[in-house]
Amino acid sequence: MRRLAAASLVGTxxxxxxxxxxxxxxxLVLGPLFFPTFSPLAGTLAAFGTFAVGFVSRPLGAVVFGHVGDRRGRRPVLFVSLALTGAATVAVGCVPSYAAIGPAAPALLLALRFLQGLGLGGEWGGAVLLAGEHAPERRRALWAxxxxxxxxxxxxxxNGVMLALSAxxxxxxFRSWGWRVPFWAAELPALCGLLLRSSLAETPQFRELAETGGRTSAPLLEVVRAHWRRLLxxxxxxxxxxxxxYAVSTWALAYGTERLGVGRTAMLGCVMxxxxxxxxxxxxxxVLGDRYGRRPMCLAGCAACTVWMFPxxxxxxTGxxxxxxxxxxxxxxxxxxMFAVVGAYLPELYEPRVRCTGAAVGYNLAGVLGGALTPVxxxxxSGGAGPPWGVAAYLAGVSVVSLGCFALLPETAPGAVEAGRRAAGEPAPV
Known part of the structure; x- marks a missing residue:
């Protein structure tokens, strides 16, 4: 389990x-370099627009790689998704600026960001299933x-590489060539990750499906037909x-440096x-999720987000x-x-035959709803002179919606399910 956990951690x-x-x-830099004809605010918005494309392509990656994971195994997903994302990232560092090739520059940036999201959309489902399907039942949240x-x-x-270069x-x-170095540096860790994953074994639950003929021919169709409510x-x-x-790691970074005049190094240091x-x-x-259940942890985290956004x-x-x-x-x-337990929670909501597709698509659809547009x-x-209360209201509203969705989902932790059954006086399943 330690070796499998290390492989899943390194890959993600x-x-x-x-x-x-x-x-x-x-x-920090993409707006002026790739959208120089825009105002500073519009350039930042345009750069965040290309950022959002990666989230839009993630559900497509989840569908493609989820199909592979449910039909061919979890292991191939881990290898191909990492190779795709690594290659796209290195290529981003090679794209010339708008001054060199004109409108082709942001178009290339957009295409490569799409490929980044496609690969990442497949990565998460394969990684959590690799750890979770090998893990002991009562320690599944920990290992996942x-x-x-x-x-x-x-x-x-x-951000460490960006901070070192910025300082x-x-x-x-930094604006001329320094920002490209972190993209070029992605090649070495990607190759190391591919080497580590090449020796991994397939998960026991998928091997059982393959041996018993329990695989489905159309996992996405089955998820949409039988589990659409749970997916949404x-x-x-x-x-x-x-x-x-993404509000605190991306928007706050731009807000602090551009609007409040906080130094780039200080902002990166705070976030890191x-x-x-x-x-x-x-x-x-x-560990608390294994002991008390997945759903209570998610509800507590979501409630805390709701009350914290305005403070x-x-x-x-303050700056x-x-x-x-x-x-x-x-x-x-x-x-x-919340997210400490979802590696176990989401797969447990779906049966093994459609688990890779259901968990990955649900996780990455959330990225579109919550992450794609948040920086934009x-x-x-946050255009006014005072505190950006509109941002707080937006984030608090998203938190309330999520709290309602968590309240409608069932508990899946084995111990919590058994305790609830005993408290209700229900007989144990045969």
């Missing part, structure tokens, strides 16, 4: 490094949380996590420190790094309470 770390480095670049630590590691790597280069050098509820429930995470705390807290939250925006608007860190870290701890909406809503 590499994939999310690729995804996040684009978001950081969009917040290791792929959920990967995004934190990837974010820290992406070590002049602004002109999971997408709505998880959208708050994406909205909160908060993400490190979130990553460290993830396995502890997962968070006020603290961010003081310590208070900005407090604003971000509390939001990310609420996020961790938040940037547009």
């Amino acid at each position: 770390a590499v994939e999310f490094y690729d995804f996040y480095v684009y978001g950081t670049a969009a917040a 949380s290791f792929p959920q630590i990967g995004p934190s590691v990837g974010f820290l790597l992406a 070590g280069l002049s602004d002109a050098a 509820l999971t997408a709505g429930a998880l959208s708050v996590g994406y909205a909160v995470f 420190a908060a993400v490190a705390v979130k990553g460290a807290a993830t396995p502890f939250a997962a 968070m925006v006020w603290l961010l608007h 003081r790094p310590v208070l900005m860190f407090l604003a971000i870290v509390v939001a990310l701890l609420a996020f961790a309470a 909406v938040a940037t547009a809503a």
